[in-house]
Amino acid sequence: MASEATAVASEPRETDLLVKMVSIVKRFPGVLANDHVNFELRPGEVHALLGENGAGKTTLMNILYGIYYPDGGEIYVRGRRVEIRSPRDAMSLGIGMVHQHFMLVDRHTVAENIALGYAESLLNPLKEIKERLREFAEKYGLKVDPDAYIWQLSAGEQQRVEIIKALYHGADILILDEPTSVLTPQETRELFKIIKRMRDEGKGIIFITHKLDEVFEVADRVTVMRRGKVVGTLKASETTKEELARMMVGREVLFRLEKERVSRGKPVLEVENLHALNDRGLPAVRGVSFRVHEGEIFGIAGVAGNGQRELAEVVVGLRKATAGRVLIDGVDVTNKSPRFIASRGVAHIPEERLRHGIVPNLSVAENLILKDYYKEPYRRGLLLDHSKVIEDAERLINKFDIVTPSPLTPAKLLSGGNIQRLICARELHKEPRLIVAAHPTYGLDVGATEYIRRILLEQRKRGAAVLLISEDLEEVLQLSDRVGVMFNGEIVGIVRPEEASIEEIGLMMAGARRLAREEMAS
Amino acid sequence: MDLSVVENILWVGFRSATPLLLASLGEIYAERSGILNLGVEGMMIMGAVSAFITALTTGNPWLGVAVATAVGLLMSLIHGVISIHLRGNQVVSGLALTMFGLGLSSVIGRKYVGYQLPVKARFLPKPLSEGLVKLPLVGKALFDQEPLFYLSIVIAVVLWFVLYRTKVGIVIRSTGENPAAADALGINVYLVRYACTALGGALAGMAGAYLSVAYSPAWIENMTAGRGWIALALTIFALWNPLRAIFGAYLFGVVEAGGYTLQAYGYSQWLLNGVPYLLTVIVLTAGATETMRRRMGAPAALGVPYVRGEK
Ligand SMILES: Nc1ncnc2c1ncn2[C@@H]1O[C@H](COP(=O)(O)OP(=O)(O)OP(=O)(O)O)[C@@H](O)[C@H]1O
Ligand SMILES: [Mg+2]
Numbered sequence: 001m002a003s004e005a006t007a008v009a010s011e012p013r014e015t016d017l018l019v020k021m022v023s024i025v026k027r028f029p030g031v032l033a034n035d036h037v038n039f040e041l042r043p044g045e046v047h048a049l050l051g052e053n054g055a056g057k058t059t060l061m062n063i064l065y066g067i068y069y070p071d072g073g074e075i076y077v078r079g080r081r082v083e084i085r086s087p088r089d090a091m092s093l094g095i096g097m098v099h100q101h102f103m104l105v106d107r108h109t110v111a112e113n114i115a116l117g118y119a120e121s122l123l124n125p126l127k128e129i130k131e132r133l134r135e136f137a138e139k140y141g142l143k144v145d146p147d148a149y150i151w152q153l154s155a156g157e158q159q160r161v162e163i164i165k166a167l168y169h170g171a172d173i174l175i176l177d178e179p180t181s182v183l184t185p186q187e188t189r190e191l192f193k194i195i196k197r198m199r200d201e202g203k204g205i206i207f208i209t210h211k212l213d214e215v216f217e218v219a220d221r222v223t224v225m226r227r228g229k230v231v232g233t234l235k236a237s238e239t240t241k242e243e244l245a246r247m248m249v250g251r252e253v254l255f256r257l258e259k260e261r262v263s264r265g266k267p268v269l270e271v272e273n274l275h276a277l278n279d280r281g282l283p284a285v286r287g288v289s290f291r292v293h294e295g296e297i298f299g300i301a302g303v304a305g306n307g308q309r310e311l312a313e314v315v316v317g318l319r320k321a322t323a324g325r326v327l328i329d330g331v332d333v334t335n336k337s338p339r340f341i342a343s344r345g346v347a348h349i350p351e352e353r354l355r356h357g358i359v360p361n362l363s364v365a366e367n368l369i370l371k372d373y374y375k376e377p378y379r380r381g382l383l384l385d386h387s388k389v390i391e392d393a394e395r396l397i398n399k400f401d402i403v404t405p406s407p408l409t410p411a412k413l414l415s416g417g418n419i420q421r422l423i424c425a426r427e428l429h430k431e432p433r434l435i436v437a438a439h440p441t442y443g444l445d446v447g448a449t450e451y452i453r454r455i456l457l458e459q460r461k462r463g464a465a466v467l468l469i470s471e472d473l474e475e476v477l478q479l480s481d482r483v484g485v486m487f488n489g490e491i492v493g494i495v496r497p498e499e500a501s502i503e504e505i506g507l508m509m510a511g512a513r514r515l516a517r518e519e520m521a522s
Numbered sequence: 523m524d525l526s527v528v529e530n531i532l533w534v535g536f537r538s539a540t541p542l543l544l545a546s547l548g549e550i551y552a553e554r555s556g557i558l559n560l561g562v563e564g565m566m567i568m569g570a571v572s573a574f575i576t577a578l579t580t581g582n583p584w585l586g587v588a589v590a591t592a593v594g595l596l597m598s599l600i601h602g603v604i605s606i607h608l609r610g611n612q613v614v615s616g617l618a619l620t621m622f623g624l625g626l627s628s629v630i631g632r633k634y635v636g637y638q639l640p641v642k643a644r645f646l647p648k649p650l651s652e653g654l655v656k657l658p659l660v661g662k663a664l665f666d667q668e669p670l671f672y673l674s675i676v677i678a679v680v681l682w683f684v685l686y687r688t689k690v691g692i693v694i695r696s697t698g699e700n701p702a703a704a705d706a707l708g709i710n711v712y713l714v715r716y717a718c719t720a721l722g723g724a725l726a727g728m729a730g731a732y733l734s735v736a737y738s739p740a741w742i743e744n745m746t747a748g749r750g751w752i753a754l755a756l757t758i759f760a761l762w763n764p765l766r767a768i769f770g771a772y773l774f775g776v777v778e779a780g781g782y783t784l785q786a787y788g789y790s791q792w793l794l795n796g797v798p799y800l801l802t803v804i805v806l807t808a809g810a811t812e813t814m815r816r817r818m819g820a821p822a823a824l825g826v827p828y829v830r831g832e833k
Contacts, residue, residue, distance in 0.1 A: 067706070067831045086830075088708035103703040105696045107822070115689060116696045117707030125689045165707065412833050 018204040024073035030405030033059040035228040041204040048215045049208045051225035052445040053417030065097040066090040096166030100177040104150045111146035156187035172203045212241045249447035265294030268465035274324035284310040286489035297466040299480030307489040308469045316348045317341040345433035357423045360412030365393035367411045400425035417448035438469045487511040494520040532663035539775030541729035545753035548725030555718035556698040558825040560616025563750025564623020565594040569730025571627040574741045577643040587731040594727020602719040609827035634741040645736035668736045682764035698821030701828040755802040774798045
């Protein structure tokens with residue numbers, strides 16, 4: 001009798017569910033993004049939503065938030081059947097969403113961004129907002145400066161603004177679409193504290209992520225999607241990382257990659273006492289020197305904003321060096337054009353792949369020849385040999401397993417993981433001498449991450465030099481032969497991953513420790 | 523050149539600034555919401571012809587202004603439907619609106635060419651106070667004007683206040699910067715854009731009325747003479763800010779008035795006509811740096827149709 005009662009209590013009645021989505025179907029041209037998806041959210045639970053890139057997670061949540069209208073299916077909120085035709089409808093049902101790509105007005109202040117949705121007073125909304133922000137800071141520890149402009153904020157701070165926007169209206173159903181992919185580890189920890197506090201208040205939180213460890217840290221239940229379908233919903237306490245990964249990609253995933261021993265060759269990239277400025281005109285790279293050899297992966301670790309990005313941009317020619325030299329195979333390429341540097345065999349996998357990696361409106365095929373369109377065999381006089389372009393594109397699409405409806409699909413319609421495969425295909429198929437890879441697995445699912453990492457190791461085995469920049473410390477340590485730690489524009493230490501401890505690297509990243517020249521691994 | 527010449531240039535300049543200011547204020551709102559309307563010239567000339575005919579037949583200049591405002595508003599809605607609902611090319615649609623307005627106004631106004639408005643049907647400059655008008659140099663320019671002159675300044679200040687000090691202003695500016703962000707917070711992007719486009723049309727129509735019932739109270743074909751285009755330049759020159767538009771309008775107006783006067787001294791009027799555009803190019807160039815653009819560039823979504831959920 002007693003055990004029956006508890007069973008009933010742990011399985012809430014229909015009307016107690018915050019959200020119930022039944023048999024949701026959504027089609028896009030050439031894709032079935034949601035294929036009869038069922039999903040539910042209980043009050044006081046964190047429900048993680050997992051799935052490969054393009055599995056349909058964002059689509060499902062956009063349907064719940066009224067951005068897309070489903071082609072089929074039913075939605076119940078607090079037991080009542082609802083039609084959600086716009087974000088306004090969703091908001092009035094107490095649903096808030098933090099989007100995968102920030103929905104902020106860059107040129108406005110934090111307070112203006114929040115006032116956009118909610119201010120009650122018509123005339124002086126900003127005063128009211130500032131007061132409420134102070135409340136939020138106390139209640140959830142969500143601190144931001146209301147007068148700061150969005151473009152001045154770090155990604156973590158922008159994330160905080162998004163969360164405040166979602167909570168401001170008193171939302172008790174909160175959707176977080178990959179909130180941690182732009183956060184530093186400290187910021188992630190803070191976010192989790194906030195999530196737990198909201199859960200304890202009885203709110204329901206839907207949490208999309210690609211990082212399996214995070215699922216076990218905050219989630220109560222997990223729903224896994226693959227190719228538009230739900231594979232299953234599990235209790236987080238009753239599953240394992242391996243099981244979730246298998247459900248996501250439909251096969252075993254290797255979390256530890258075998259790194260073969262490769263004997264290192266001549267230096268390919270030599271950076272000597274390099275200096276450069278950031279976008280605001282302040283020194284960002286300050287006297288950096290290192291070498292990367294054939295068959296070597298040189299990782300750069302560091303907290304975002306310590307000059308890693310500027311360093312990579314100088315090496316590939318996208319940013320001017322103010323002093324120092326960059327040599328590729330002994331040839332001075334300092335401040336040469338990106339095209340010249342690329343022609344020396346330098347491949348670039350840039351960060352912000354939508355802005356710097358592809359031309360979103362051009363087709364997949366056109367994006368694949370972006371670095372060669374002016375050369376044989378694609379050039380025919382002043383024209384392009386279109387059939388040759390398509391032919392080669394199809395070959396690369398097969399070789400690199402890019403999922404796309406056709407070579408003529410605009411690149412922007414691909415999922416994040418497939419855009420990254422496209423960039424890898426373009427950059428790596430010509431066997432480059434040096435690969436500069438910035439955050440190559442950012443936002444990618446476990447399968448795609450494994451794939452990209454394997455490719456980098458293959459390139460190393462082939463004899464390429466790799467300069468790997470990533471905020472994911474685990475990734476840097478796992479792949480690199482040597483790791484340079486950047487702090488405040490300088491390399492404060494170069495270590496071998498198998499010799500250094502995480503604590504030591506952490507101290508260097510925080511600027512609390514620095515190696516002498518003789519101590520650096522060469 | 524003695525002082526009375528300068529005084530006169532200022533007076534004429536300020537008079538010719540009013541239509542520039544009105545039309546530009548409307549365009550500022552349209553563009554702030556993300557809609558580029560190059561049809562200002564067309565809406566203005568239609569406003570001019572309808573105001574003239576109304577004032578002539580009814581003898582009431584205010585009725586003329588009201589009809590012109592309505593005509594401008596209706597015309598702008600054509601542009602609104604094309605660029606907001608049909609997601610057409612805003613440049614093409616705006617240009618078409620201008621050509622349509624120029625053509626239609628000359629057909630409608632054919633019978634009235636050469637007519638003058640009787641005095642009671644026009645706005646006349648009326649001194650606010652005899653004492654103030656006697657102020658040196660600016661007395662006449664500031665205090666001996668038609669009612670629409672003062673009204674346009676009031677409108678500018680009100681529009682500035684709304685844009686920068688109220689929630690409505692935040693909504694409008696956000697819609698022009700990032701419509702997806704506004705939509706995600708429940709703002710009706712289409713409604714905001716229609717409203718701002720309509721306001722733009724209404725003010726362009728009112729600007730046309732000023733020309734035909736106050737500035738030169740007669741109907742002359744093509745009497746806007748490119749003022750719609752100068753108003754567009756002024757919008758950029760003012761960096762989409764209603765208060766700066768006041769300053770810019772008087773600067774442009776004085777430059778134009780000075781042109782006529784300097785002509786008498788042998789300067790080429792064609793060169794002087796180009797000055798507003800030159801000033802605009804200078805402002806644009808100065809504002810082209812990264813930091814300046816962040817602070818005061820064109821609305822980021824200007825001219826881009828919005829579709830919810832489109833990648
Ligand atoms: N607006 C759209 N137009 C066309 N296709 C779309 C659109 N939005 C999504 N898709 C397609 O629908 C599928 C599901 O996309 P969705 O963004 O939901 O994936 P996801 O699971 O969120 O992936 P990720 O982890 O990369 O964010 C993908 O194939 C994607 O290309
Ligand atoms: Mg997504």
